[in-house]
Amino acid sequence: MMESLRPSFAAMESLKSSAAVAAMAEATRPSLAASEGLTILPSIERPPLPASLIAMAEAASRPSAATLAAIEAASAAILDQAALSKIASIAELSRGGSGINTIASGLSGVNGRLPGLNYPSFADWETALSKTLAGSRRPKPRRNRKPSDFFGSFEVEVASLKQLLRALSVLQQKNSALGLVWRGQQNADWPVNSSLTRALRAAEHGSDESRLIAVERFQLAAGDQWGIVRNAGEMAFFAELQHQGAPTRLIDVSLDPEIAAWFAVSLNHDEHDAADGRIVAWGRSAAPRRNQTIEPPSFFAPPGTNAFWHQWSDAESRRTNDWGTGRAVPAWQPPALNGRMRAQRAAFLFDAEPIVDDDLLELFATNLGETWRAREIAQSTRVLGLPAAHDVKAKPNTENVVPMFSIRIAADVKRDVRKYLETKGLTENSIYPDWAGLVSYLRRVSAVETGLGKA
Incomplete structure (x- = not known):
């Protein structure tokens, strides 16, 4: 993901509340895209993030704000601890250019969900992260102006x-x-x-x-x-x-x-x-x-x-x-x-x-x-x-x-x-009323051809 985003351990710990996730997304670039991604998450009360997951994310070194938000939201809807470990691996695997595909594949084995909750679909995850990644790309340098x-x-x-x-x-x-x-x-x-x-x-x-x-x-x-x-x-x-x-x-x-x-x-x-x-x-x-x-x-x-x-x-x-x-x-x-x-x-x-x-x-x-x-x-x-x-x-x-x-x-x-x-009264002979002006004019129009009526 974005190489330049390096949230501290304390910042990751603060992800235990949904408000902190939103603050993280706003404080890191691209803030607008990250905020758009968060709007698709369900309004559910999230349990505290397991310490093991925080430690694994910290070891992953540089997950983006959107990835952290995704981990928290996913963990809130998952019962099985094995699935939590699979979700945590997202931070490690998504450091390359295939972050979106990794999240989709990481979630594909998760079956334990809280009954009755309206959780995000895989398409929602992909849409949110696509927006985030698109906003994080550096703009191409503009051409030199003339x-x-x-x-x-x-x-x-x-x-x-x-x-x-x-x-x-x-x-x-x-x-x-x-x-x-x-x-x-x-x-x-x-x-x-x-x-x-x-x-x-x-x-x-x-x-x-x-x-x-x-x-x-x-x-x-x-x-x-x-x-x-x-x-x-x-x-x-x-x-x-x-x-x-x-x-x-x-x-x-x-x-x-x-x-x-x-x-x-x-x-x-x-x-x-x-x-x-x-x-x-x-x-x-x-x-x-x-x-x-x-x-x-x-x-x-x-x-x-x-x-x-x-x-x-x-x-x-x-x-x-x-x-x-x-x-x-x-x-x-x-x-x-x-x-x-x-x-x-x-x-x-x-x-x-x-x-x-x-x-x-x-x-x-x-x-x-x-x-x-x-x-x-x-x-x-x-x-x-x-x-x-x-x-x-x-x-x-x-x-x-x-x-x-x-x-x-x-x-x-x-x-x-x-x-x-x-x-x-503004003509060439009035603007250049000297020998130099006359010579310049005769050179340009070719006095010989003009005198013979051919120009």
Whole structure:
């Protein structure tokens, strides 16, 4: 039977009363199944359990609570001492996987019964013990959840342009005071992470903080070899790398939800047009507590122009400075915005190795109604936020984590959304109003074929 149940001798002695049997079943797992099994036993006054039977059961070492209850009930309806010995052998024989069959065979030779009593049948024994054993089996380990599962646990799915505009409007009405920043992704299955994290994972390297910092230091050294002068500091250097397409920890976001929607439905990569898109939004500050006022969040002002996070080499220093904790989402804009960033009303978030402790896991489980592993959350988003519904005002939480919202755009709606955004002046040439944008467009559509009228 269950290897983990080991009632003491004193506990077995207490089986002399039916109330003690019920208490034992309730106190040991599976309590519910054991209780169900006991409901089929007759309401009869049971004589004290013979000392010899207790000794034999103790020697059996590890009978389950249901087996002990079965022994007591059976002994109450048996007159012949030889039969008692046969019943006691159940505890010894049922330690393997054939406990139910053993009980049936053990009872098959018992003929002495108290006259006039309504005792359980063999079928009743088997049913009761089947329920008990079924409840005691360990559940199979669940599969690892994917980013789509994570976002799907709190997303709102829109199946029309009208629903999308309504969702964006409601979300802003309820939570604009938190300084929302928005990100659009063409494929709803994608996690939220930086190009540097994606590059490290593609190369089958870890994406912990130490590896991100190692790559950044290499990039700075390479810039020195190329003679790049960093007049505006290291952060501006990384911003320019991001603009030129190099992998960095910076994550593009916008202050405009419709620009985020443009990125979620854009045709930059045709192969993703058949997939649902996603918009993710974060509050830049946590929801205030009752009677607490909140000032509109401003853009993040870094302590200097260099990569300040390089000094936080351990988890404790990162936790102290809220780097990867979700208690702050610093949105940074370089001092000198280029034309592309102005057109996109853009800012950067920082990809940081998420710090997901037990308190945060408990908070996620409460909000999502199911447990999550730290690894699953970290694989889903590198910018932590507490999942929240889009149509209610975000509530304060014990860990002071910023809220996070998700809107899933059905693939069939993308074309309609693109047409609508075009009427608002959001097109590829307005979003990427520079040479790099033009070159990217010409490479994708093949200017030669288009010029000849073949595309």
